[in-house]
Amino acid sequence: MSAPACSRRWLAPIAALVLSGSLYAVAQVPQVPQAPKSAAPVVKRGEAAPPPQSVDGRYGIQVLASTVNVHAEATSGSAVLAQLQQGARLEADQRRGNWYRIHLADGRSGWIDYVVGKTNPNFAVDASTRIARGRPGSELGAPPAPVDAQPDAASAPAPEALPDDRILLQRPMGRPLEAIIPAIDPSQVPPPSPLLPRETVPVPDRWRIVDQLGIVNQRVFDPYNPNTLKGDRPVFGEDWFFNLGVISDTLFEARKLPTPIGAQSSQDPQANDQFGRGRQSTFAQNLIVSLSLLKGSTTFKPPELEFRFVPVLNYNVSKVEEVRALRIDPRSGTRRTDHFAAIQEAFVDYEYNIASEYFDFDDIRVGIQPFISDFRGFLFQDQPVGIRFFGSRESNRWQYNLAWFRRIDKDTNSSLNDIGKPLRKDDVFVANLFRQDFLVPGFTLQGTVIHNINRETAEAFLDNNGFQIRPAIFGDVRPHKYNVTYLGASGDGHFGRWNTTASLYYAAGRDDRNPFSQQPADISAFYGVGEVSRDFDWIRVRGTALYASGDKNPYDGKETGFDAILENPQIAGADTSFWIRQAVPLIGGGGVALSGRNGVLASLRSSKDQGQSNFTNPGVALIGIGADFDISPRWRVIGNLNQLWFANTTVLSVLRNQGN
Structure with missing residues (x-):
C-alpha cells in the first residue's frame, strides 16, 4: 500500500532536515587533541633504549654507575654541583630531552644527564605513576608543573618520598668522596666453585718451591740470585735466616808529611835540621766477614731476634824515610809489617716490644x-x-x-x-x-x-x-x-x-x-x-x-x-x-x-x-x-x-x- 501523494511530497523535505541536523551535531563534537607523532627512536641491538615519557612529569631515578654528576643547568658544560653515588634513589620532577631535574638534600636543584647508547646506562628511569608518587611519608613539596602542562590543568598530588630519598651522598666540588662499603652477610656469599682457580694456594714450604720447580738453581757463591747464605730463604724453621757478608777492603796510600828526625839518630847522618824526609806509603788489606742469624720477617718489620758476629783480618805494611817514625827503637828501620785479627761486632739484639x-x-x-x-x-x-x-x-x-x-x-x-x-x-x-x-x-x-x-x-x-x-x-x-x-x-x-x-x-x-x-x-x-x-x-x-x-x-x-x-x-x-x-x-x-x-x-x-x-x-x-x-x-x-x-x-x- 502506497502513501498518498501528499505524504510523499512532505517526506523528502523532512528527511533532508534530519540529515542536515545530524551532520551539524557531528561537526560540533569537541576533538581530543592528539600528540604529534614522532618517529620511534632507533636503538641498535645490545644498546639501552631511552626512557619513556611520564604521564604526570615525575620520574623515579636510581643511580647505576659509580658516580653521576649533578649539573647546575641542563647542559654538559655547566658547573657540577654534586655527585650521586651508586645505589642512590631519588625523584625527578622535570625532563628536557635526556636531562632530568632533581632536588638535593640541601635544598638545591640540579640536572642529571641520561647517557643513551650504553648497555648499562648511568641511571635507571621509571616513568610509571606509582613509582613517581613514591611511598607515604614524603617531606617534599609539590614539584613545579611540567613545562608542557596546560595552564588550567589540575595539579598533580605532591610526591611522597621513599625512605631513602635523602641518602644521596653528594659532596660539594673539591672535597673527596668517601667510598661506600655495603653491608655483606658472609652467610649469604656462596663458596667458590672447587673447579675454579683460587687466589691463594697453601704451600707446605713456599721458600723452596722455586727449587722444586727447577726455576732457579741455587749456587753458593752467587750473590745476585736467591741464596740462603744472604737471607733469601730460612736456614731452619720458617723465620730463621742467616746472612753472610764478605768484604775485601784494600788501601794503598802514598803521601808526604812533615816528619821529624829521630831523637837518637837519623837515616841521613848529614842532616842537621829537626825536619827529616817526609815521603811515606801505607798498604792495608782488611777482610771483613759479617755473620748474622736473625728471626723474623725483616721485609716489613725489624727482626725479632738477631745474633751478629763480625771478625776482621788485617795485614798492613808501612814505609818511611826516617827512623823512629814507625817504632820507638831506631834499630827497627824504616819499614814495618804487621797483621792483626779483631772482633768489631759481637752482639745480641732482641725486640721486646711492638x-x-x-x-x-x-x-x-x-x-x-x-x-x-x-x-x-x-x-x-x-x-x-x-x-x-x-x-x-x-x-x-x-x-x-x-x-x-x-x-x-x-x-x-x-x-x-x-x-x-x-x-x-x-x-x-x-x-x-x-x-x-x-x-x-x-x-x-x-x-x-x-x-x-x-x-x-x-x-x-x-x-x-x-x-x-x-x-x-x-x-x-x-x-x-x-x-x-x-x-x-x-x-x-x-x-x-x-x-x-x-x-x-x-x-x-x-x-x-x-x-x-x-x-x-x-x-x-x-x-x-x-x-x-x-x-x-x-x-x-x-x-x-x-x-x-x-x-x-x-x-x-x-x-x-x-x-x-x-x-x-x-x-x-x-x-x-x-x-x-x-x-x-x-x-x-x-x-x-x-x-x-x-x-x-x-x-x-x-x-x-x-x-x-x-x-x-x-x-x-x-x-x-x-x-x-x-x-x-x-x-x-x-x-x-x-x-x-x-x-x-x-x-x-x-x-x-x-x-x-
Whole structure:
C-alpha cells in the first residue's frame, strides 16, 4: 500500500532536515587533541633504549654507575654541583630531552644527564605513576608543573618520598668522596666453585718451591740470585735466616808529611835540621766477614731476634824515610809489617716490644756494637761494648737511644778492636732523640746528651810500637781523669732542593789536673759545623763552615778548647781532605799531633784512637767549598778547597816556647 501523494511530497523535505541536523551535531563534537607523532627512536641491538615519557612529569631515578654528576643547568658544560653515588634513589620532577631535574638534600636543584647508547646506562628511569608518587611519608613539596602542562590543568598530588630519598651522598666540588662499603652477610656469599682457580694456594714450604720447580738453581757463591747464605730463604724453621757478608777492603796510600828526625839518630847522618824526609806509603788489606742469624720477617718489620758476629783480618805494611817514625827503637828501620785479627761486632739484639700496628718497636742490644752519636760522626763513632736501648714511635717519626758503653782499646797499627787488652776505664752514657719531618718533610732534628767519664790514671801506657800514649807527653806528663757532658743539637735533610746538615755542641765538665797549671780546671768549650749543598743533575756543589773553640790561656784554670770523644767527621770532603785524612804532627811541641787521622779537630792528642781527650788545644776554624761529580754509577770525582785557621795559638806558643 502506497502513501498518498501528499505524504510523499512532505517526506523528502523532512528527511533532508534530519540529515542536515545530524551532520551539524557531528561537526560540533569537541576533538581530543592528539600528540604529534614522532618517529620511534632507533636503538641498535645490545644498546639501552631511552626512557619513556611520564604521564604526570615525575620520574623515579636510581643511580647505576659509580658516580653521576649533578649539573647546575641542563647542559654538559655547566658547573657540577654534586655527585650521586651508586645505589642512590631519588625523584625527578622535570625532563628536557635526556636531562632530568632533581632536588638535593640541601635544598638545591640540579640536572642529571641520561647517557643513551650504553648497555648499562648511568641511571635507571621509571616513568610509571606509582613509582613517581613514591611511598607515604614524603617531606617534599609539590614539584613545579611540567613545562608542557596546560595552564588550567589540575595539579598533580605532591610526591611522597621513599625512605631513602635523602641518602644521596653528594659532596660539594673539591672535597673527596668517601667510598661506600655495603653491608655483606658472609652467610649469604656462596663458596667458590672447587673447579675454579683460587687466589691463594697453601704451600707446605713456599721458600723452596722455586727449587722444586727447577726455576732457579741455587749456587753458593752467587750473590745476585736467591741464596740462603744472604737471607733469601730460612736456614731452619720458617723465620730463621742467616746472612753472610764478605768484604775485601784494600788501601794503598802514598803521601808526604812533615816528619821529624829521630831523637837518637837519623837515616841521613848529614842532616842537621829537626825536619827529616817526609815521603811515606801505607798498604792495608782488611777482610771483613759479617755473620748474622736473625728471626723474623725483616721485609716489613725489624727482626725479632738477631745474633751478629763480625771478625776482621788485617795485614798492613808501612814505609818511611826516617827512623823512629814507625817504632820507638831506631834499630827497627824504616819499614814495618804487621797483621792483626779483631772482633768489631759481637752482639745480641732482641725486640721486646711492638709499640704499634706500624711496627714501631723497642729493642735492646748487648755486646760489641757499632754506634754513631749524630748524622756525620762529629762527636762519637766507635765499636764499643755496652748495652743500648733504642726504638721508634709514630710510624718511625720519633726515634730514641739510651745507652752505656765502655770503650775497647785499639790495635795501634790497624785501629781495630783489641779484645786481648783490658777494657779502658772510659765510660760513655748516651741519650738522644730524633724527630723526622721537623718543620718540613725531609728534615730530621736530633737532640743529644752524652756524658763521658774517664778514669785512666795509669802511670804509663805504651802502644804496640813503644810510644807513650797515656798520659800524653804534654805539659807535666802526669795522669789525670775528667768528667765532661756534651749537649748537642743536630739536623740533617733538605729544604726543597737545598740539602743541609748541621751540629752544635757545648761541652762542660771538670778535669782533675790541667797539664800546664797542675791544678783542677773547669771545661767549657763549644763546636759548630754546617754544610749546605745543591744538586745540578750529576753535580753536587757544597759549602762548609766549621768552628771549634780554642784555649786562650792554659794557666787560668779553664779549659776552653773543644775536643770530641772519638770523631770521624763526614764533612768538608772527609777523607779526601788532606787535613782530615792525615795525622799532622806537631814537631818540637811534645809527643802529640796537631790532628788525628780522620779527624778535623786540632786536639793535640797523643793518639785519636788510644789517647785521652784534651781540652787545652788551639781550636780550629774552617771555610770550604767543594763539588762531587757522579760521572758514572760506579765512579765519582770529589774536589775540595778548604781554608783553615787556628782559633787561638796561645797553647802552641807555650808548647814550642815561641811567640806568635
